[in-house]
Amino acid sequence: ARRIWLTRHGESIYNQKALIGGDSSLSPNGAAYAEVLPEVILSRLPKSADGTPVPVSVWTSTLQRTIQTAAALPFAKLRWKALDEIDAGICDGMTYAQIAEKHPAEYEARKKDKLRYRYPRGESYLDMIARLEPVISEMEREGESIVIVGHQAVLRVIFGYLMAQHQAVLRVIFGYLMAQPQAAIPSIHIPLHTVIELTPRPDGTMGVEYIPVP
Numbered sequence: 001a002r003r004i005w006l007t008r009h010g011e012s013i014y015n016q017k018a019l020i021g022g023d024s025s026l027s028p029n030g031a032a033y034a035e036v037l038p039e040v041i042l043s044r045l046p047k048s049a050d051g052t053p054v055p056v057s058v059w060t061s062t063l064q065r066t067i068q069t070a071a072a073l074p075f076a077k078l079r080w081k082a083l084d085e086i087d088a089g090i091c092d093g094m095t096y097a098q099i100a101e102k103h104p105a106e107y108e109a110r111k112k113d114k115l116r117y118r119y120p121r122g123e124s125y126l127d128m129i130a131r132l133e134p135v136i137s138e139m140e141r142e143g144e145s146i147v148i149v150g151h152q153a154v155l156r157v158i159f160g161y162l163m164a165q166h167q168a169v170l171r172v173i174f175g176y177l178m179a180q181p182q183a184a185i186p187s188i189h190i191p192l193h194t195v196i197e198l199t200p201r202p203d204g205t206m207g208v209e210y211i212p213v214p
């Protein structure tokens, strides 16, 4: 069966300093994650009927932290600009505390409506949903197993989309409750140093397993 593994890049220098955006490299912790990632994926690879491992491709963004995280994975790689992290515009390179201090109105506006809020000269989650559409359709066309090494906001969108899709039946039943499933996307928990393993099942549901990597 096909698998989709989602992982954020390993901890970056910016993550250590609590800065958003940028294009920093992995911290030593992040580099250690990149080193063990191949073992984690290889141990999870489903075997095909004749016992050979199934083909896998690895998708990253064009940012150093995802490229470095994927470097040791022994599979074909594809870089997508569309997988780059949300563009924080004028707030790129700041901490949330600095944003609250220097741009209090922006900080409040984002808190009020994180889905629709667009950073000045940057993006919103709704923008991300539009930008990730081609990646998601390619992911669905692709029959191979895929490792997506992404970023927090990007993976919230992809994971949220896949969950909503595979819960279509539930949506019909509880439609009024989930009238706005997109609103939940910006707060989905996507921890660092964790592989999320997704297994699409024949009945249309999706198996989800969080694999923390020590």
Ligand code: F6P
Pocket (backbone or CB within 6 Å): 015, 019, 020, 021, 022, 085, 086, 088, 151, 152, 153, 186
């Ligand atoms: O902090 C890491 C990060 O990937 C930032 O680069 C990005 O701006 C942020 O997470 C997205 O998360 P949130 O939408 O919660 O601010």
